[in-house]
Every structure is written in structure tokens, then in C-alpha cells.
Amino acid sequence: MSSHLRTPRPALTEPRAVRVALMTVAMAFVGLFLVVPFVFIFVEAFRNGAQAYVEAIKAPEAVAAIWLTLVVAVLCVPANAVFGIAAAWAITRFDFRGKRLLTTLIDLPFAVSPVVAGLIFVQLFGRQGWFGPWLFDHDIKIIFAVPGIVLATIFVSFPFVARELIAVMEASGREEEEAASLLGANGWQMFRRVTLPNVKWALLSGIILCSARAMGEFGAVSVVSGRIRGETTTMPIQVEILYNEYAYQASFALASLLALVAVATLVMQAIVEHRGEHRGQSVAATASAAPTGAESPL
Amino acid sequence: MTTRATRRSALPGFRITMAFTLLYIAVIVLVPLLTLPIKSFSQGAAFFWDTVRDPRVIASYRLTLVASFAAACVNGVFGFIVAWVLVRYDFPGRRIVDSIIDLPFALPTAVAGITLTSLYAPTGWFGQYLEPFGIQAVFSPLGITIALIFIGLPFVVRTLQPVIADLDVELEEVATSLGANRRQVIFRVILPYLYPAWLIGFGMAFARAIGEYGSVVFIAGNMPMKTEIASLLIITKLTQYDYAGAAAIAFVLLLLSFALLLVLNALQGWSARRLGY
Numbered sequence: 001m002s003s004h005l006r007t008p009r010p011a012l013t014e015p016r017a018v019r020v021a022l023m024t025v026a027m028a029f030v031g032l033f034l035v036v037p038f039v040f041i042f043v044e045a046f047r048n049g050a051q052a053y054v055e056a057i058k059a060p061e062a063v064a065a066i067w068l069t070l071v072v073a074v075l076c077v078p079a080n081a082v083f084g085i086a087a088a089w090a091i092t093r094f095d096f097r098g099k100r101l102l103t104t105l106i107d108l109p110f111a112v113s114p115v116v117a118g119l120i121f122v123q124l125f126g127r128q129g130w131f132g133p134w135l136f137d138h139d140i141k142i143i144f145a146v147p148g149i150v151l152a153t154i155f156v157s158f159p160f161v162a163r164e165l166i167a168v169m170e171a172s173g174r175e176e177e178e179a180a181s182l183l184g185a186n187g188w189q190m191f192r193r194v195t196l197p198n199v200k201w202a203l204l205s206g207i208i209l210c211s212a213r214a215m216g217e218f219g220a221v222s223v224v225s226g227r228i229r230g231e232t233t234t235m236p237i238q239v240e241i242l243y244n245e246y247a248y249q250a251s252f253a254l255a256s257l258l259a260l261v262a263v264a265t266l267v268m269q270a271i272v273e274h275r276g277e278h279r280g281q282s283v284a285a286t287a288s289a290a291p292t293g294a295e296s297p298l
Numbered sequence: 299m300t301t302r303a304t305r306r307s308a309l310p311g312f313r314i315t316m317a318f319t320l321l322y323i324a325v326i327v328l329v330p331l332l333t334l335p336i337k338s339f340s341q342g343a344a345f346f347w348d349t350v351r352d353p354r355v356i357a358s359y360r361l362t363l364v365a366s367f368a369a370a371c372v373n374g375v376f377g378f379i380v381a382w383v384l385v386r387y388d389f390p391g392r393r394i395v396d397s398i399i400d401l402p403f404a405l406p407t408a409v410a411g412i413t414l415t416s417l418y419a420p421t422g423w424f425g426q427y428l429e430p431f432g433i434q435a436v437f438s439p440l441g442i443t444i445a446l447i448f449i450g451l452p453f454v455v456r457t458l459q460p461v462i463a464d465l466d467v468e469l470e471e472v473a474t475s476l477g478a479n480r481r482q483v484i485f486r487v488i489l490p491y492l493y494p495a496w497l498i499g500f501g502m503a504f505a506r507a508i509g510e511y512g513s514v515v516f517i518a519g520n521m522p523m524k525t526e527i528a529s530l531l532i533i534t535k536l537t538q539y540d541y542a543g544a545a546a547i548a549f550v551l552l553l554l555s556f557a558l559l560l561v562l563n564a565l566q567g568w569s570a571r572r573l574g575y
Contacts, residue, residue: 014480019387026383027395029376032424033448034401037413040423044416083322086315094312104563105323111555112331113509114407115529116548119536120330123337128541130333155326178308187310216406219511223533236408236512243412243516255409262404266397 041259044252056253064230065238065254068146072234073214076153080210081203084161089195092169093177103166109158117155118223121148144226149234152220157213161206168202169195201276205269212265216258334552337545349546354522355531359550362528365439366507369446370454374500377454378492384455385462399456402449407512414445415516437519442527445513450503457499461492494569498562505558509551 013019046053056062087106091099109117123129125142135142142148176198180190196203218236225232227241235258242251338346349355383389384396402410418425418435428435435441465488473483511529518525526534528551535544 013386022379023383023387023389025376026380030380030395030398033451034398036423037410037417037448038398038401038405040417041409041413044413083319086322087319089311090315090319093309094307094316096316102319102323105327108327108331111505111509111559113511113529113548113551113555115511115532116334116509116552119532119544119548120333122536123333123541123545124330126541128539151326155330158326174307174309181308181310190309212404216404216409218406218408219529222511223536236406239406239408239412240516248416251412255406255412258406258409262401262406262409265404266400269400270397 038259041252041256044248045256047252048249052249053253053256056250057257059250061230061233062238062250062254065233065235066257068149068231068233069215069235071146072150072153073211075150076157076214077207077211079154080158081161081207083158084163084165084206085203087162088165088169088199091166093174106159106162106166109155112155114156114217114219115223118152118220121151121155121224125151143224144228144232146232148224149221149232152224153214153217156217156220157210160210160213161203164202164206164209165199168199172198201272205272205276208265208268208272212261215261331552334545334549337542338549340545341542345542346546349543350550354526355528355547357523358526358528358531358547361439361442361524361526362508365442365446365527366504366510368443369450369507370500370504372443372447373450373454373503374496377451377499377503378458378496380451381455381458381462385459399452401452403452407449407510408516410448410513411445411516414441414448414513418444418517436517437521437525439525441517441519442514442525445517446507446510449510449513450507453502453506454496454499457495457502458492461495465491494565494572498565498569501558501562501565505555505562508558509555 014022045056057066087102091103122143124131125135125148126132127136127143129143142151176194177190180194185193215234216236217234218240221234222237222240225234225237227233227237229241233241235254239251239255239258242248242254380399384392384399415436417423418428418441420426420429420434420436425435433440435444469487469491470483473487474480478486509529511527511533514527515530518527518530520526520530528547532544532547532551535541535547
């Protein structure tokens with residue numbers, strides 16, 4: 001969500017016919033590939049009327065899935081937020097050997113296929129995994145249970161907060177914190193009074209992206225979930241189950257809730273970015289510096 | 299890599315934040331990832347080679363790479379046009395379109411998967427117009443490519459947008475005043491400047507597509523040798539309790555992603571130097 005929009009200069013642009021043609025192609029592409037699918041979700045969800053929609057969402061298994069999805073997000077997001085703050089502080093406020101390597105390691109989960117992300121936890125905690133026999137002896141279930149879902153979700157949503165914070169804290173420099181320290185602030189005062197106000201929009205942005213990914217993750221969760229109905233089915237898994245049972249309307253009803261979460265994410269991101277820019281913080285600093293690429297691949 | 303030794307900083311908290319960061323990365327990322335090479339070779343190197351050279355596995359790699367490449371190419375062309383239009387032209391609704399671009403980042407992949415499958419099914423909104431031409435989108439490599447186009451589009455657009463916006467209009471003015479026509483300005487001035495970012499956006503869309511699962515699994519149909527992508531084959535092996543086989547396929551997939559990541563990093567360094575950062 002970058003706002004690199006600006007008014008074009010007529011003298012330096014393409015002929016009108018070319019402009020219209022390019023705009024038509026761009027709008028048609030966005031329309032066919034993004035807008036129509038999005039609208040379609042809601043058309044399908046309400047195909048049998050509003051009452052069927054409400055019934056699909058109030059079904060016990062759907063309610064359990066919604067509940068589990070929220071629980072997973074509530075466990076994953078704070079963990080990754082605390083990690084993001086600690087990592088950003090260590091990386092941007094101190095010099096040490098291997099800093100580049102550490103930053104690359106943080107981005108690593110984005111390069112790993114979600115299915116592989118689930119698989120590695122099965123290899124650790126599954127029945128045939130490294131810790132499998134020990135866990136079995138002690139009657140602890142991680143795979144095909146909620147802890148496994150939480151671990152896999154933490155893995156895939158791991159870099160968001162750290163990335164946003166590292167970009168902003170690198171750009172803002174250490175001087176303000178050093179001044180606070182010289183003036184006698186202790187670590188906690190410095191963090192609360194100086195660092196946090198400076199990075200709060202970036203932090204919020206990272207938390208929003210992390211939450212969206214945590215609630216919507218499918219590939220990694222589908223490997224570790226085991227699909228025990230009402231127990232280990234998150235919303236995306238429940239959507240899959242219903243769809244494969246040809247309960248299309250119910251499936252799309254639940255999917256429409258996830259689509260609404262996606263829209264809320266985009267809207268909140270736009271607001272946070274706008275506020276951040278007003279306060280002189282570039283939330284999307286990653287995108288505006290060198291062309292290091294698209295921000296936050298969810 | 300910083301070659302300087304740890305310099306004393308006036309700020310507190312290095313030890314505790316660093317210790318926590320390393321511990322967290324080790325527990326969540328490094329140790330779990332380490333299981334892949336170990337498990338892959340747990341039944342010997344011969345087993346590993348036999349697994350990854352199995353015709354069905356090779357077919358799935360080939361399909362994954364070809365479909366990802368095709369999708370990245372489509373996104374390279376249309377993503378460029380969309381980015382250009384969004385930065386350079388003014389039209390009603392531009393801001394809304396700009397924020398819609400991120401939808402594939404925010405929409406859960408499973409939701410995208412069932413939606414695209416229903417749209418392109420022979421009776422669906424789009425599928426009914428393809429059917430008379432004998433084009434079958436669902437359960438075919440075409441459908442896989444369509445899903446990968448959906449998830450890859452924002453990478454190209456979002457990588458290009460800031461670079462197009464940073465493009466110095468004075469450069470174009472100079473070229474124009476020196477007698478270049480618009481076509482020459484585009485091909486000699488604008489495109490060479492955007493080329494690295496374009497390549498990076500393409501590479502990111504490609505890399506993302508290789509590991510994609512959720513949006514593809516519904517539309518692919520998952521027929522062995524025909525429409526079975528690599529990440530799906532991993533799940534199939536898992537359900538057959540062939541853990542070492544699943545790990546072997548995953549390990550190759552992981553190496554592929556890392557290789558791409560390295561290339562992208564090198565590209566970014568090259569691009570940054572080129573643009574004088």
C-alpha cells in the first residue's frame with residue numbers, strides 16, 4: 001500500500017489513445033483478477049439468502065473454527081511482536097559481527113513454502129519425529145493439536161513485526177535514545193518515552209500484517225492440523241472441508257468472514273501508513289528506500 | 299557482513315535482546331528447518347536420489363517451475379502496465395484501485411483457491427465463456443497458472459511503483475529537449491532505469507509461486523504426472539506416512555527457494571548500485 005501517486009505532467013506523457021488503452025488494459029486486468037473474485041465470494045455466500053448465511057456462520061463447527069482462529073492469533077501475534085521489538089533493538093542499536101546474516105535469517109520464513117513450514121514441525125513433534133516418542137510417553141499432543149497449529153503459525157507470521165521495526169528504527173537512528181540515556185533515563189523509560197512513540201505506527205503496521213497472516217494461514221496449518229472437527233479446524237481449514245463436501249454456500253459464508261478480515265487489514269494498513277507519514281515515519285520504509293521490493297509478502 | 303568488532307554503545311539492553319532474538323530464531327526457525335536435510339538423508343543418500351528422481355516427482359517440479367514462470371511472465375507484463383498507470387495517470391478511483399492491489403497479500407490463500415476454482419469451473423462466471431472454445435481452466439496447468447497470477451501480481455506492482463515514482467522527470471525532459479520522441483524516451487531512458495526493479499518484482503512473484511499451496515490445491519485437480527505441484531506431492535507423501543520421501547521433496551524445494559533468494563539479493567545489490575543508493 002504505497003501512495004506514490006502524483007499528478008502527471010501532460011507534456012511528458014504518451015498520446016491520449018495510448019493512455020486510454022493502457023488504462024483500459026490495467027483496469028480490465030485488475031477487474032478480472034482481483035475485483036470479480038472478491039465480489040464473487042459474497043455473491044456465493046448469500047446465494048441462499050441472508051438466513052442461510054447466518055445459519056452457516058452459527059453452525060457449531062463454524063463457531064469452533066472462528067474461536068480457534070482467534071485463539072491462535074492471540075497466541076502468535078504477541079509472541080512475534082515481542083520478538084520483533086527485541087530483534088529490532090539488537091540489530092539497529094548495536095554493531096556486531098554477522099548482522100547481515102541475522103537479518104537474512106529473520107526473512108527466511110518468507111522463502112519457505114507453507115507446506116514445508118508445517119512439515120518441519122511434524123518432523124520434530126510428530127509420532128515419528130525427533131521428540132515424538134518422548135511426547136507420546138508423556139501423553140503430550142503437539143501435532144494434530146492446537147500447539148502444533150500455533151507453532152506453524154508463529155513460523156509463517158514470524159518476520160512481519162521485525163521487518164517493519166528494523167526498517168523504521170534503522171532510518172530514525174540512535175541519537176534520541178542516546179540523549180535520553182545521557183539524561184539519566186533507565187532502559188524501560190527510554191523505551192517507553194522515546195522509542196515506542198517513534199515506532200508505534202510501524203509496530204502497529206507489523207501487528208496488523210502478522211494478525212492477518214496468522215488468521216489466514218492455510219498450507220502450514222493444513223499439515224499439522226489433522227482436521228479433527230470442532231477441535232483442530234481453523235477457519236481456512238473449515239472452508240476447505242466444507243468446500244470438499246460440496247457445501248459451497250456454507251464454505252463461502254465462512255470465507256466471506258476471512259475476506260472481510262482482509263479488507264479490514266487493507267483499510268487499517270492504509271490508515272496506519274497515512275498517520276505514520278504525517279508523523280514523519282515511513283511505515284513502508286522498505287519500499288521507499290532502495291527498490292528492495294514489495295513490502296511484506298503475506 | 300559487518301567486519302567491525304562489537305563497539306561499545308551508550309545504549310542498554312544488548313545482551314538480553316540479542317539473547318532472546320537468537321533463542322527465538324533457533325527454536326522457531328533454525329532447529330525445525332534443520333530437520334529437513336537430516337530427515338531427507340535418514341534412509342541413505344540412495345533413497346534420497348531415488349525419491350527426487352522419481353518420474354512423478356520430476357513431473358511435479360517441472361509443472362511447478364513452468365506454471366510459476368508463466369504466471370510471473372504474465373504478471374511482469376500486466377503488473378508493469380498497472381504500476382505505470384497507477385503512478386503516471388490520473389483517473390477517478392485511482393486510490394481505490396491502488397489499495398485493491400494488495401488484496402492477494404491479505405486474502406487467505408484457501409479463500410482465493412475456492413473462489414478461483416468456482417469462477418473458472420465449466421459452469422462458473424468465467425468458465426462458461428471458455429468452455430465453448432474447448433479451453434478447460436479448472437484441473438489443468440492453465441488453472442494453476444491463473445491461481446499463481448493472482449497471488450503474484452502485488453509483488454511486481456509494489457516493486458515497480460516506488461521506482462517509477464522516483465524516476466526523475468527531468469531525465470525525460472532532457473531527452474525530449476534533445477530531440478528524442480516518446481518511443482525513444484521510453485526504450486532508451488525509462489525502461490533501462492526500471493529494468494532492475496522489474497526483474498526483482500518478477501523474481502519475487504516467481505519465488506512466491508514455487509512454494510504456493512492454498513490457492514493452487516483446489517484448482518489443480520491434483521492428477522499425478524499432470525496437475526500435481528511439488529508442495530501437494532509433499533502432502534501426499536505425508537498422508538502415506540513416507541516422511542523421508544516428503545522431507546526429500548521439501549528439501550529440494552527449499553534449496554530452490556534459497557537459490558532464488560540469493561539471486562534476488564544479488565539483483566537488489568546490483569540495482570541499488572545502479573541507482574546510486
